[in-house]
Amino acid sequence: MARAVIAREDFRVHDVGLRRQAMVTDPRLLVYAHERFEQLGSQGIEHIIAREGQEFDPVKARLLVRLVVAVFDTCLDSLADWTEGTEVRPVVEIFDEVAGATRDLVT
Numbered sequence: 001m002a003r004a005v006i007a008r009e010d011f012r013v014h015d016v017g018l019r020r021q022a023m024v025t026d027p028r029l030l031v032y033a034h035e036r037f038e039q040l041g042s043q044g045i046e047h048i049i050a051r052e053g054q055e056f057d058p059v060k061a062r063l064l065v066r067l068v069v070a071v072f073d074t075c076l077d078s079l080a081d082w083t084e085g086t087e088v089r090p091v092v093e094i095f096d097e098v099a100g101a102t103r104d105l106v107t
Helices: 002-008 015-027 029-052 056-079 091-106
Strands: none
Touching: 015 029, 015 056, 029 056, 056 091
């Protein structure tokens, strides 16, 4: 599900770096981002429970949402660390690599 969402987005390397810089320098933007994360996280939990069934543990659903966010954030770190003159890897490719590393850690 997360991979499908990421594949639809257009991530420009320069924009990722600027947005990350804005987040750490503007406390109001950081508060807004956190509030938005909570809203989207709640929606993600609802979607997971709807997909998996009402018996699915909401704690596990919340953990899954946060894990996917951490994987995505790691992908954005890779983009933000990009240097001029090197090839820009597609975010979906980076996501697959980070998700695989995450799987290796928890299995």
